[in-house]
Amino acid sequence: MTQPSSPYTYPRIIRWGDCDPAGIAYTPRIFDCLTEALEAWHRDILGVDWLRLRTEMGMGAPIVHAEADMVRPLPPDLVLDIEVRVEEVGTASVTYALSARGPSGDEHFRGRMVACYIDAAAERAAPMPESLRQRLLANSE
Amino acid sequence: MTQPSSPYTYPRIIRWGDCDPAGIAYTPRIFDCLTEALEAWHRDILGVDWLRLRTEMGMGAPIVHAEADMVRPLPPDLVLDIEVRVEEVGTASVTYALSARGPSGDEHFRGRMVACYIDAAAERAAPMPESLRQRLLANSE
């Protein structure tokens, strides 16, 4: 587990297949980047991957809101570090803020995603397990 | 060309491969749906596809902001109609509002996207061609 003081970053290279005929990342692929970063954060920082969350804890964490701003071009082979931060922790929801920076430190895109914890069987919002909530709070700002 | 009074809809079925092990559409695939709807609208309503915009008019229309709210589950084989509306037309940008409804008319997700017109060679914001702007205004609310 990292300390809240050292932000978690997920490394991601923009691939040939992420890019469209204009030579820059196709918009939906940016949400692939954001969601991959969140998945890795869940596994590495919360300590539970999305599969075990479902099979062992009987819960899911579907994303109910996602947004992104593209602020600099995203050509093939660009190496990004995507920072994941917990912005807000509710009873059954978490808001994440993400920011992707290139080798020079310039931001290329940023995003925000809201995950809602649900009881996987009932398919209904449900308070997240207290152990997860504590880890979320310990890693929030 | 449709009349502004009859909203444009893009039909889209949620496919097996759009869905993740939780059995619902994986978040980035929702942005695939939104972007596909916008691409079809550009071709069918504006009358110029993204390839010709680039090769014949020397312009691009990258999306600089995208967001979506997922309000109902999206299982495989769900048939959606995605409505595309022009919300705002600027000098070099357009804001679109999109809404995806299932067979019963219930909304499953909605989104908003902002496209910025650029000079493709200079990779810089540029006023959109007047012919496009007129068609955009004629199809806005």
Place this chain on the structure above:
Amino acid sequence: MTQPSSPYTYPRIIRWGDCDPAGIAYTPRIFDCLTEALEAWHRDILGVDWLRLRTEMGMGAPIVHAEADMVRPLPPDLVLDIEVRVEEVGTASVTYALSARGPSGDEHFRGRMVACYIDAAAERAAPMPESLRQRLLANSE
């Protein structure tokens, strides 16, 4: 159900986001086209979609072999008809041959996929239900 004599075709347009910076479909997207065509065939011709195959019949049909030959360029906006044919029906497996043709009738790519029927719970090969097998044979060559 179509007659075996009139081949089943799945319409598919090559989208902007299917294409890479070289301006043609990125190879994995061709397998998206092939798998989508097979999914539609399963629903339209066999009469059972992959979700119901799993939830109602307790079976799956994972693809154990897939291949494709790309014989003509695949630029954005190309409209294809992908023909799906049953080439061989075994006890627990089916071989499909697919061919994608453009508006002029020219073939742009062709593929072959082998699906293996499994008991979904046991995750083991299992004979397909006799009703499915009869429909497969009725639609094979």
Place this chain on the structure above:
Amino acid sequence: MTQPSSPYTYPRIIRWGDCDPAGIAYTPRIFDCLTEALEAWHRDILGVDWLRLRTEMGMGAPIVHAEADMVRPLPPDLVLDIEVRVEEVGTASVTYALSARGPSGDEHFRGRMVACYIDAAAERAAPMPESLRQRLLANSE
């Protein structure tokens, strides 16, 4: 550059979004894995990425044949090493053999891809540059 004797491997984790409602990788995503491995090999071993191949050398290397056999299940979070080997070097084409192994060394899928070198402007097969050909031969079996 690695020696031909130490095979090049590309690390790849099977992600949540690679998998379908059956809980295993959706077939086209396996071709994403294979193509990503080939792209990385091109950059790391041949020393020229696909973008520079196009912009600096005026060439492309589209894949004209691709195939894969899925031999073991591919659940989320499975960590794979994908080995890339040059199987055959022609005047204007290269055949690659790829194999993806899990942590225990078991093979989960294998593939074969044929890339054809083309003159990017003429969109026609063309002999690959001699420098590339020498590096390909030095890294073939």
